[in-house]
Structure formats: C-alpha cells, structure tokens
Amino acid sequence: xxxxxxxxxxxVLVNPANCVGCRSCExxxxxxxxxxxxxxxxxxxxxRPGYRITIEPYDNQPIPVHCAHCENAACQAACPTGAIxxxxxxxxxxxxxxxxxxxRMCLHACPFGVITLHPLGAGVLKCDQCIERLEQGREPACxxxxxxxxxxxxxxxxxxxxxxxxxxxxxxxxxxEGR
Amino acid sequence: MADKRRRTDDAAVQALFxxxxxxGIDVETAWDRYDAQQPQCGFGKLGLCCRICNxxxxxxxxxxxxxxxxxxxxxxxTIAARHLARMIAAGTACHSDHxxxxxxxxxxxxxxxxxxxQIKNPDKLLKVAAEYGIKTDGLSIQQVAKQVAEMAYEDFxxxxxxxxxxxxxxxxRQQLWxxxxxxxxxxxxxVVNLMNITHMGVDNxxxxxxxxxxxxxxxxxxxxxxxxxxxxxxxxGMPKPxxxxxxxxxxxxxxxxxxxxxxxxxxxxxxVEASRDPELLALAKEKGANGITLGGICCTANEILMRxxxxxxxNFLTQEVCMMxxxxxxxxxxxQCVMPGLAEMxxxxxxxxxxxxxxxxxxxxxxxxxxxxxxxxxxxARKIVRIAIENYTNRDKSRINIPVEKAGLIAGFTAENTYxxxxxxxxxxxxxxxxxxxxxxxxxxxxxxxxxNMAGHQDRSHLAMTMELIKNDVLVVQTGCAAIACxxxxxxxxxxxxxxxxxxREVCEAVGIPPVLHLGSCVDNSRILITLANVLKEGGxxxxxxxxxxxxxxxxxxxxxxxxxxxxxxASGIFTVFGGPQPVMGSKNVADYLLGGMTEDYGAxxxxxxxxxxxxxxxxxxxxxxxxxxxxxxxLYEYESAPATDDLVNV
Numbered sequence: 026x027x028x029x030x031x032x033x034x035x036x037v038l039v040n041p042a043n044c045v046g047c048r049s050c051e052x053x054x055x056x057x058x059x060x061x062x063x064x065x066x067x068x069x070x071x072x073r074p075g076y077r078i079t080i081e082p083y084d085n086q087p088i089p090v091h092c093a094h095c096e097n098a099a100c101q102a103a104c105p106t107g108a109i110x111x112x113x114x115x116x117x118x119x120x121x122x123x124x125x126x127x128x129r130m131c132l133h134a135c136p137f138g139v140i141t142l143h144p145l146g147a148g149v150l151k152c153d154q155c156i157e158r159l160e161q162g163r164e165p166a167c168x169x170x171x172x173x174x175x176x177x178x179x180x181x182x183x184x185x186x187x188x189x190x191x192x193x194x195x196x197x198x199x200x201x202e203g204r
Numbered sequence: 205m206a207d208k209r210r211r212t213d214d215a216a217v218q219a220l221f222x223x224x225x226x227x228g229i230d231v232e233t234a235w236d237r238y239d240a241q242q243p244q245c246g247f248g249k250l251g252l253c254c255r256i257c258n259x260x261x262x263x264x265x266x267x268x269x270x271x272x273x274x275x276x277x278x279x280x281x282t283i284a285a286r287h288l289a290r291m292i293a294a295g296t297a298c299h300s301d302h303x304x305x306x307x308x309x310x311x312x313x314x315x316x317x318x319x320x321x322q323i324k325n326p327d328k329l330l331k332v333a334a335e336y337g338i339k340t341d342g343l344s345i346q347q348v349a350k351q352v353a354e355m356a357y358e359d360f361x362x363x364x365x366x367x368x369x370x371x372x373x374x375x376x377r378q379q380l381w382x383x384x385x386x387x388x389x390x391x392x393x394x395v396v397n398l399m400n401i402t403h404m405g406v407d408n409x410x411x412x413x414x415x416x417x418x419x420x421x422x423x424x425x426x427x428x429x430x431x432x433x434x435x436x437x438x439x440x441g442m443p444k445p446x447x448x449x450x451x452x453x454x455x456x457x458x459x460x461x462x463x464x465x466x467x468x469x470x471x472x473x474x475x476v477e478a479s480r481d482p483e484l485l486a487l488a489k490e491k492g493a494n495g496i497t498l499g500g501i502c503c504t505a506n507e508i509l510m511r512x513x514x515x516x517x518x519n520f521l522t523q524e525v526c527m528m529x530x531x532x533x534x535x536x537x538x539x540q541c542v543m544p545g546l547a548e549m550x551x552x553x554x555x556x557x558x559x560x561x562x563x564x565x566x567x568x569x570x571x572x573x574x575x576x577x578x579x580x581x582x583x584x585a586r587k588i589v590r591i592a593i594e595n596y597t598n599r600d601k602s603r604i605n606i607p608v609e610k611a612g613l614i615a616g617f618t619a620e621n622t623y624x625x626x627x628x629x630x631x632x633x634x635x636x637x638x639x640x641x642x643x644x645x646x647x648x649x650x651x652x653x654x655x656x657n658m659a660g661h662q663d664r665s666h667l668a669m670t671m672e673l674i675k676n677d678v679l680v681v682q683t684g685c686a687a688i689a690c691x692x693x694x695x696x697x698x699x700x701x702x703x704x705x706x707x708x709r710e711v712c713e714a715v716g717i718p719p720v721l722h723l724g725s726c727v728d729n730s731r732i733l734i735t736l737a738n739v740l741k742e743g744g745x746x747x748x749x750x751x752x753x754x755x756x757x758x759x760x761x762x763x764x765x766x767x768x769x770x771x772x773x774x775a776s777g778i779f780t781v782f783g784g785p786q787p788v789m790g791s792k793n794v795a796d797y798l799l800g801g802m803t804e805d806y807g808a809x810x811x812x813x814x815x816x817x818x819x820x821x822x823x824x825x826x827x828x829x830x831x832x833x834x835x836x837x838x839x840l841y842e843y844e845s846a847p848a849t850d851d852l853v854n855v
C-alpha cells in the first residue's frame with residue numbers, strides 16, 4: 026500500500042484572518058526538515074534547511090502561502106526528470122532531491138510561487154506535506170507550529186461544511202428586507 | 205489529568221490532581237496553561253526577536269534566508285545580547301529591591317520609627333558596620349542601625365566608586381574585575397546603565413553589552429543580594445540549623461492554615477509572631493480550630509524556615525495546587541514568582557488571597573490588598589491572620605483533601621555556622637572542610653539552586669542532579685526552590701547521607717550534617733560566595749574561585765533572577781550549568797561566548813544541558829579538572845562510577 030493512501034483527504038488549510046505573522050510555521054518547517062530535528066542544535070550548527078511555507082506580507086497583512094498540492098500539478102508536469110512526483114492520485118506532490126537537475130522549471134511553472142530555490146543553491150525547496158510525520162500519525166510541522174489556528178490540518182469537506190453552516194446562519198440572521 | 209501527574213515528581217501535587225479529577229474539580233493551573241502555550245515561538249526561544257523600538261518588532265531569520273538585521277541594523281548578536289542584558293537588569297532589580305526593603309526596615313529601627321522590629325543579632329550588625337568603616341564606639345545599637353542603613357542606601361545610589369562588599373572577594377578576583385571594568389558601582393546605577401545601553405541605538409557590540417551585563421549581575425550578587433542576606437541576618441537573627449518539615453502534609457485539617465508566598469521576609473517575620481499571638485489563638489479556638497499553622501512557599505518560606513523553623517508547604521509550582529487541599533484559609537503574597545493564576549484558583553476554593561506589597565497588585569476585585577507598613581507591621585500581620593481565622597468556617601468540608609506527604613529537613617546553614625559544624629565549637633575553622641576536599645573524601649562543592657520550570661517535571665532535575673552529585677562525593681549546597689525540591693525527598697536530613705558516596709557519607713556521619721545543605725532563599729546565594737571566600741582564606745585550595753573544585757547549577761531555572769544569579773556566579777569564576785538554554789542560541793557569537801569564551805575573561809563559563817544527570821557529570825568533570833590542577837590527591841574511595849542514579853526519579 027502506498028504510504029500516502031490513508032491521508033489523501035487531509036490538507037493544510039489556511040485561515041488568513043488568524044495569522045499574526047509570527048512565522049512560527051516557517052521555523053517549524055525548517056526544524057522538521059533539519060538533520061537533527063532540534064531547534065537549538067540546528068541554530069547552533071548553522072544548518073539551513075529552509076522553509077517550504079512562507080508568510081507573505083501583502084498590504085501590511087501577513088498571509089500564509091503554501092503548496093496546494095494541486096490536482097493537475099504544474100510543477101510535476103514541468104519536471105523533466107520525475108523529481109516531482111505523486112505516489113497516489115490524490116496524494117501530496119512529492120519531491121526527491123536525488124533526481125533534481127536544478128533546471129527550476131517547477132519554480133517557473135508553479136502559479137503560487139511556493140517552490141523556491143534551496144538556500145544553499147542546490148535544487149529547490151518543495152513542500153512534502155511532512156509525509157514522514159504523517160506516517161507517524163503526526164500532523165505537518167507548519168500546522169502543529171501555528172499558535173493561532175491560521176493553519177490547520179484537516180478535511181476539506183469538513184471545512185466546506187462548516188463554511189456552509191456559517192453561510193446558512195448569516196442568511197437566517199439577515200434582516201427581512203434584505204432577504 | 206494523567207498528563208499533569210506525569211509532569212511533577214511531587215507525590216502531594218499528584219495526589220491533588222487525582223483528587224481534582226475524581227471530584228470533577230476543573231481548575232486551570234500552570235500545567236494547563238503551559239499546554240495552551242504550545243507551540244512557543246522559536247524566535248523568542250532563540251533570542252532573535254527584538255521589541256525594543258517601534259520600528260519593530262524585528263526578527264532575524266535563523267536560517268539566513270530572510271532578514272539578517274533588524275530595521276536599525278542590529279544583528280542577531282546585538283539583539284540576543286541586549287535582551288539577555290535586560291533580563292539581568294530585571295533580576296538584579298528584583299533581588300536588590302528586596303535588599304532595599306531590608307535596609308528600609310533597618311533604617312526605621314535606627315530612627316525609632318518602628319518598634320515591631322529589633323536588632324536580634326547585634327554582633328552581625330557591628331561586623332557589617334566595621335566593614336562600612338563606621339566608628340561604633342559610644343553608639344547605641346539603634347544608632348549603629350541607622351548609620352549602617354544609611355551606608356547601605358549609599359550602595360544603592362552610589363554615583364562613583366564601587367560596592368562595599370566587593371572587598372570580601374578574593375584579592376585576585378577583585379583585580380580581575382578591575383582589569384575587565386566590571387567591578388560593580390551603585391546598584392541602581394547599574395540597572396539604569398543596562399536599560400540605557402540596551403536602548404535603540406546605544407551599544408551594539410555583543411561583548412560590550414555582555415560586559416555591562418556582568419557588572420549589573422555582580423551588583424546583585426555582591427550588592428543587593430548580599431545586603432539582603434547580611435542585614436536580614438542582623439535584624440531577624442542569624443539562622444541556626446533547625447529541624448522542620450516540608451510538603452503539603454504540613455497543613456492541618458483542624459487548624460487555621462495560612463500560607464505565605466513570595467520572597468521578602470519583612471512582613472512574614474511579623475506573620476510568624478501574629479500566628480503565635482495568644483489573642484488570635486483564642487479567636488481561632490472560638491471558631492472551632494485547634495490552632496494556627498503557618499506554612500510557606502518559595503523564598504518567603506525559606507526565610508522564616510531558617511530563622512523560626514516554620515514548615516514549608518511547597519515550592520514554585522505548588523503555589524496554585526496547594527489551595528485545592530481546601531484547607532488554606534489565606535494565602536498571603538508579597539513579591540516575585542507570584543502567579544497571576546492564583547486569583548482564579550482562589551475563586552474556585554475558599555482561600556482568601558491577600559496581596560501585601562505596593563509592588564504587587566491583582567486586578568481581581570476579590571483579591572484583598574493589605575499593604576505592609578513597617579511602622580505598624582505586627583498589627584497588619586494580626587489583621588491578616590484574623591481574616592484567615594474568620595475564613596476557617598467557610599471551608600467546604602466535602603472538598604477537603606490534605607495529601608499525606610511530609611518530609612523532615614534541616615535548614616539554616618550559613619557561611620558563619622559552617623565553622624561550628626565542620627570544625628566543632630572548639631576548633632571553629634574551615635580547616636576540616638578544606639582537608640576533606642584535599643584528602644579526597646569530598647570531591648568538591650556544588651551549588652544547585654533556582655526555580656521550578658513548567659517546561660520539565662517539577663523537581664525532577666533538581667533531584668536527579670543532586671543525587672548524582674552526592675553519589676560522587678560532591679557536597680551540595682542549595683537555596684530557593686531547589687532546596688525545597690530535594691527536601692521533599694529527604695536529602696536535607698542526615699539520613700540523606702545514605703545516598704552519598706563513601707567519602708561524603710563518612711564526613712556527614714562524623715559531624716551529623718546532611719549531604720545537602722540548605723543555605724536559605726535565593727538572595728542567600730551570596731552565602732555561597734562568602735562560604736567559598738572562607739574556603740580560599742583557609743588555604744590549600746587555590747587563590748581564586750576559579751581554582752576551587754566547585755560548580756554551580758540551576759537545572760529548572762525560569763526567572764530573570766536566575767539569569768542574574770548565573771552571571772554573577774560565572775563572573776565570580778564558578779562554572780555553572782543551566783537546565784534549558786538561555787534565549788541566545790540564535791546568535792552563534794553570544795552562545796559561543798557564554799558557553800566557552802567567558803572562560804578567557806572570567807575563568808569560568810556556562811553550560812546549557814537539559815539532562816540533569818549529564819549536567820551533573822559535566823560538573824563532576826569540571827571539579828575533577830580543578831582537583832587535578834591543584835594536584836590534590838586522588839579520591840580516597842575512588843570506585844567505578846555506578847550508572848546514572850534514577851531510582852528516586854522514576855517513581
């Protein structure tokens with residue numbers, strides 16, 4: 026069985042209104058992708074694992090921008106070596122550095138700009154939705170690291186349902202003349 | 205609830221959490237709030253967040269992808285060093301204002317404005333007067349008190365020159381400080397200086413900032429804290445070894461229980477008297493209580509423990525849960541380490557929470573403020589005890605649950621009475637202690653001090669580290685919450701010697717002391733400095749602190765005061781291990797300096813090691829190196845070191 030099979034329905038969900046711009050998600054991403062997995066050790070070793078989610082300032086608002094793991098992933102289509110691939114039809118879009126030739130076609134193809142150059146200039150950084158943590162039953166580092174709930178790891182259907190409920194409530198509370 | 209129990213090694217606290225779970229009592233404590241705070245900000249942990257001016261907050265990207273400097277150009281080094289220096293300033297301010305309140309009380313004795321306090325130890329006062337150069341011939345003790353207080357006030361406000369007590373340090377150390385420009389001047393001036401140099405656009409050289417920080421910290425250890433200890437001893441009496449008890453089992457079901465919590469002894473001294481007042485005892489009887497029990501938490505507890513044998517209810521993390529016993533009729537707090545969360549807990553129990561210090565107020569309407577007035581202190585203490593007595597009848601009898609845990613301890617060791625204990629009354633010198641180290645019975649000395657920290661398990665690191673040290677023949681001295689932690693596990697009794705290595709055990713058994721000596725409250729870390737100065741004077745163990753086989757540790761540190769203490773101890777030449785890293789690890793330069801570079805300047809540096817047994821091994825290795833440098837004999841009973849002790853820890 027594919028290692029991604031059981032989690033394909035779960036996604037990193039963004040609620041920008043809750044983002045305070047603390048950048049804890051970026052930090053958590055870097056720690057999760059570091060050699061030691063330890064904040065202090067990483068900082069002291071001068072390791073630069075980079076982060077795969079960005080708090081993008083826009084109009085003075087911090088907005089988390091992250092990989093959508095698109096159904097028709099442009100990065101995957103653009104990659105000539107299969108370094109960007111899927112294990113499962115709806116699973117996360119993964120990246121394997123060994124196959125990457127550094128052509129950066131993925132970076133140009135991504136409509137969200139979430140694929141970035143590796144800080145050490147070797148290939149690119151691409152979100153793997155913390156596949157290894159998911160296998161251990163943990164959630165991605167960025168969502169776990171978010172202290173305000175701006176990032177959540179959940180079921181898109183549940184979120185859509187919750188939004189429909191809010192929508193319904195708004196309609197119910199609408200003044201009569203507005204109906 | 206299960207998680208909460210796992211994060212304390214205090215069986216009394218565990219029992220209360222179980223009781224709360226079984227009885228549907230759902231009150232938030234530090235344990236819940238710590239969980240709610242997760243994940244904590246990595247920038248703050250690494251010391252890379254600067255909030256000093258309003259162009260910020262600025263953060264440095266620890267991976268070098270993003271910002272390398274704040275808006276003003278401050279680097280990671282500058283930002284981490286400035287923040288640390290401000291933590292030192294706060295720590296020094298706390299200990300020193302504690303000292304100031306002692307001086308203030310002494311001054312009121314001198315001017316005759318208070319009759320509630322006396323000079324209980326005139327000898328000590330005269331000794332300090334002599335150090336201050338006061339001619340005491342023909343002066344009454346009251347006049348001496350006034351003059352000493354005025355000289356001490358000057359140490360706070362001094363504009364030029366140095367702290368008086370710096371002269372107690374070994375000659376070599378004084379010269380080193382002078383050479384590095386870190387001999388502390390006026391205490392208040394050093395705190396002001398630290399706030400100044402860390403303002404936006406002042407000092408941005410991390411080494412210079414840290415040097416200022418060291419001077420500020422030395423103004424605490426050799427100034428504010430030492431004044432608090434010495435003048436406290438003069439006024440309230442010199443502690444003597446005294447037997448008492450510790451943990452929540454000291455609370456009495458059929459008595460009025462009053463808990464004092466905080467740090468300053470000025471009011472709690474009077475609380476001791478008020479709790480023994482016949483009129484109030486009669487009132488307690490009238491309300492159906494058999495008596496009045498006073499118990500303490502944190503350093504206020506340590507102060508009245510060592511002078512009056514008043515039992516200890518618990519340490520820092522016990523402060524909220526103690527109310528869940530349902531029998532704390534009043535909790536009286538002064539300053540420092542007083543959790544704002546107490547108010548919520550007091551509302552969920554019958555406990556009356558009373559603040560007493562002008563520096564510490566709660567916004568909650570149900571927290572009563574009865575301010576200490578030194579001129580009328582006993583009457584105020586009586587008023588507070590009366591409130592507790594009146595509250596006795598409001599207990600919810602269905603919610604009473606006093607844990608059985610209670611341990612004996614001996615407290616009240618000082619730099620002065622160590623003479624008597626180790627040398628005997630007929631041979632009152634440090635010689636036997638020095639000889640025990642030189643001959644290899646005692647490997648060396650360690651100070652294990654400091655707080656509890658919610659990030660770990662309450663008491664666990666204190667206990668594991670102390671066990672490892674005494675097992676390896678290191679005589680341990682303790683203050684503050686560390687001492688209370690080890691006391692709960694009976695390490696502060698002569699019987700605790702059974703956990704000690706053969707050499708240390710021999711010494712303990714010969715003179716009847718515990719392997720772990722309680723030296724008092726956190727300002728009493730100054731006693732450790734003086735004890736070690738006496739060890740040096742006795743001879744045979746080098747000329748400076750950095751020669752002695754000694755190490756310090758704060759395994760569960762959490763407060764800014766701990767940082768100030770750490771810095772004055774290291775700058776005095778003593779290698780010191782902190783449990784968790786100080787918030788500087790995002791700056792390689794600052795971290796490297798604290799963890800190694802400081803040795804070049806001060807002959808000692810920090811280590812940050814969260815594993816208490818590994819930390820103890822570092823201390824032992826350091827002590828062994830110092831023994832080797834002094835060419836001391838091998839340990840008398842050198843044996844293969846047993847694996848790490850965890851029999852007391854993994855309960």
